Amino acid sequence: xxxxxxxxxxxxxxxxxxxxxxxxxxxxxxxxxxxxxxxxxxxxxxxxxxxxxxxxxxxxxxxxxxxxxxxxxxxxxxxxxxxxxxxxxxxxxxxxxxxxxxxxxxxxxxxxxxxxxxxxxxxxxxxxxxxxxxxxxxxxxxxxxxxxxxxxxxxxxxxxxxxxxxxxxxxxxxxxxxxxxxxxxxxxxxxxxxxxxxxxxxxxxxxxxxxxxxxxxxxxxxxxxxxxxxxxxxxxxxxxxxxxxxxxxxxxxxxxxxxxxxxxxxxxxxxxxxxxxxxxxxxxxxxxxxxxxxxxxxxxxxxxxxxxxxxxxxxxxxxxxxxxxxxxxxxxxxxxxxxxxxxxxxxxxxxxxxxxxxxxxxxxx
Numbered sequence: 001x002x003x004x005x006x007x008x009x010x011x012x013x014x015x016x017x018x019x020x021x022x023x024x025x026x027x028x029x030x031x032x033x034x035x036x037x038x039x040x041x042x043x044x045x046x047x048x049x050x051x052x053x054x055x056x057x058x059x060x061x062x063x064x065x066x067x068x069x070x071x072x073x074x075x076x077x078x079x080x081x082x083x084x085x086x087x088x089x090x091x092x093x094x095x096x097x098x099x100x101x102x103x104x105x106x107x108x109x110x111x112x113x114x115x116x117x118x119x120x121x122x123x124x125x126x127x128x129x130x131x132x133x134x135x136x137x138x139x140x141x142x143x144x145x146x147x148x149x150x151x152x153x154x155x156x157x158x159x160x161x162x163x164x165x166x167x168x169x170x171x172x173x174x175x176x177x178x179x180x181x182x183x184x185x186x187x188x189x190x191x192x193x194x195x196x197x198x199x200x201x202x203x204x205x206x207x208x209x210x211x212x213x214x215x216x217x218x219x220x221x222x223x224x225x226x227x228x229x230x231x232x233x234x235x236x237x238x239x240x241x242x243x244x245x246x247x248x249x250x251x252x253x254x255x256x257x258x259x260x261x262x263x264x265x266x267x268x269x270x271x272x273x274x275x276x277x278x279x280x281x282x283x284x285x286x287x288x289x290x291x292x293x294x295x296x297x298x299x300x301x302x303x304x305x306x307x308x309x310x311x312x313x314x315x316x317x318x319x320x321x322x323x324x325x326x327x328x329x330x331x332x333x334x335x336x337x338x339x340x341x342x343x344x345x346x347x348x349x350x351x352x353x354x355x356x357x358x359x360x361x362x363x364x365x
Contacts, residue, residue, distance in 0.1 A: 009304065009355050011068065015045045016300075020293065020347050024333065024340045038165065039075035041292055046169035047071055047097070049300045050127055053172065054100045057307060067096045083146045090139035094132045101128040112197075119193040123175035126201050131168035138164070153212055166291060167204050170257075173299025174200065176306075177233070177250050180242045192236060199229045216272045223268060227261040230254065245310040246302050252319045253302075256294025256326070263287035286331045293326045293347065301354050312358040322350055 019041035025033035048068050055061050074089040105125045111117040112126070144150050178193060203226045210218035234254045241247045267283045270276070305311060325346045333339035 012045055012048060012304065013351060013355050015040050015048075015072070016297075016351055017348050019045065020330075021344055024344065027334075027337050027340055033079070036075055036079040038292075039078060040072070042165035042169055042296065043093075044068065044071040044075060046165065046172075046296060046300060047093070047131060049303050050131060050168055050172045051097065051100050053175075053303050054104050054124070054128060057303075063096050063099065067093060070096075078142075083142045087139040087142040090135045090142070094135035094139070097128055097132045097135065101125065101132065104128075115194040116190050117194075118178075119181075119197055120175045120179035122194075122197045123171050123178060123200075126197070127168045127171035127175060130171055130204075131165075134164045134168065164208065166296060169296040169299065170204075170291075171201070172303070173250075173253060173295065174233070176246075176299055176302055177237055177241070177254075180244060180247060180250075181237070181240045182242055189236070189240065192232070196229060196233050196236070200226065200233075203229065216268070219268050220265070223261065223265045227258070227265065230257055230261060234258070245315060246306070248315045248319065249298055249302055252322065253295050253298030256290050256298065259327070260287055260290040260295055263290060282331065282335060285334045289326055289330045293330060294322075297326075297351075298322075301351070305354065311354075313353065318350070318354065321346075325350055 019037055022033040022037040022040065025031065025037070048064065048071070051061075051064050051067055052058075055064055058064075070089050070093050074086055074093060077083075077086040077089065105111070105121070105128075109122075109125050109129065111121050174197075181193075203222050207219065207222040207226065210222060234251075237247075237251070237254065241250075263283050263286045267280065267287060270280055270283065325343065329339060329343045329346060333343035
């Protein structure tokens with residue numbers, strides 16, 4: 001069973017590692033590897049993780065394997081500007097995700113409108129819907145930008161839109177967080193969870209619209225709204241989350257999300273009020289690394305190893321190492337190139353330990 005798990009986890013481990021490495025590809029080659037970097041992490045690795053959870057953590061699904069392979073093809077063709085193939089892949093991927101969603105939840109998301117409904121299920125289905133919409137919109141953006149040219153928005157291009165694939169991964173991480181809440185009979189807790197769900201989902205959509213419209217005030221307002229909502233969820237999670245090993249990693253993940261929000265707000269303010277190129281790039285890189293390899297990675301790792309918890313891992317040391325790599329080393333490596341190799345080695349070492357540790361608790365704190 002142990003060797004079987006390793007075989008199943010290896011492809012995901014490879015794409016997660018490759019994504020991180022491509023994040024530094026521009027240091028070696030005069031090319032922009034952002035598409036490959038983001039797509040391999042958020043779409044291939046993140047999308048696979050979402051469907052893996054939707055498929056009740058069964059990885060032996062033809063559709064799941066097809067999604068994994070097609071998402072890699074999507075990333076490669078988008079990178080090499082083979083746009084027609086990329087757009088076609090996007091549509092097929094959206095259809096695959098939608099089949100998973102309807103099979104698990106049905107067509108209409110009734111649970112979204114039930115205050116007493118499971119918040120975990122709400123975020124889970126929202127993640128799938130968001131992924132479907134992101135894939136269809138990305139295909140449309142590609143076709144419009146390259147072929148149809150029906151309209152043009154500076155912020156509605158593939159180079160900007162690929163960031164939208166981060167939202168489904170973020171939502172599925174919230175789903176996992178709410179899944180380990182203690183069952184509460186308190187009505188205010190259920191309504192608080194329902195409020196959090198709608199604020200996060202609506203906030204993300206409105207924020208994206210404000211980005212397209214280039215509304216500075218709107219971006220700032222929604223950013224602060226989302227930030228305080230995350231703090232609210234964090235307080236709820238600290239109080240009502242079950243004391244299991246997963247909770248410690250997810251708490252760390254929420255801290256990463258807070259750091260993501262803070263750097264995002266700083267970048268928006270800096271860009272509008274006083275833009276320093278060096279500082280702006282540093283903050284933007286910090287924002288990207290905290291989001292992808294802090295918050296999103298935490299959720300994905302917990303989902304993939306869920307059945308194996310508690311795992312033989314010193315939780316505190318693992319979290320500290322994770323923070324050292326993502327908070328400090330990885331962003332600095334984009335500026336001080338000599339740190340790129342240590343950053344890559346450290347990141348791969350971290351996910352190797354997390355992915356392939358034995359499923360026997362060694363120490364929680």
